[in-house]
Amino acid sequence: xxxxxxxxxxxxxxxxxxxxxxxxFKAINEPFHDKGGFMxxxxxxxxxxxxxxxxxxxxxxxxxxxxxEKRLREGSYENEIRMLEAEREDEEKKKNREDxxxxxxxxxxxxxxxxxxIKHKKPIMWTTLGR
Numbered sequence: 421x422x423x424x425x426x427x428x429x430x431x432x433x434x435x436x437x438x439x440x441x442x443x444x445f446k447a448i449n450e451p452f453h454d455k456g457g458f459m460x461x462x463x464x465x466x467x468x469x470x471x472x473x474x475x476x477x478x479x480x481x482x483x484x485x486x487x488x489e490k491r492l493r494e495g496s497y498e499n500e501i502r503m504l505e506a507e508r509e510d511e512e513k514k515k516n517r518e519d520x521x522x523x524x525x526x527x528x529x530x531x532x533x534x535x536x537x538i539k540h541k542k543p544i545m546w547t548t549l550g551r
Contacts, residue, residue: 421437421438421439421550422437422438422548422549422550423435423436423437423438423548423549423550424436424437424438424441424546424547424548424549425546425547425549426529426530426533426544426545426546427544427545427546428533428536428537428542428543428544428545429540429542430536430537430539430540430542431532431533431536431537434529434530434533435549436526436529436530438548440526441546443523443526444470444473444523444526444527444530447473447477447523447527448466448469448470448472448473449469450466450469454547454548455545455546455547455548456545456546457543457544457545457546458534458537458543458544459543460537460538460541460542460543463534463537463538463543463544464538466534467531467534467535467538470527470530470531470534471531473523473524473527474523474524474527474531475524477522477523477524478522478524481522481524488507491503492504
């Protein structure tokens, strides 16, 4: 599994799975390349798009939870028990999957790096490790 290292002279580096970075870049309509960077003057727009994508993902997660709660409230006791058991089984399956952490949560390190880079007017670079 390939990794991507982000670096900026205003912050320490961080590493993420390439698949996660590709999902983040897709969410902000930014093409992903194995090596690249964001110029300091482009960072406010990138941060705005990241914030919008994170808010949309967070809203989607809240809606899914709201629908789940609604099904629980409207269902019979037997249906509720079956549904909870099925959810427990799904949770066990998801424990080791990437989906157990939402995309908006995975965006946080990049958002933090961008905020600090904007403050210091520094670019951000990335490179893929272990292709």
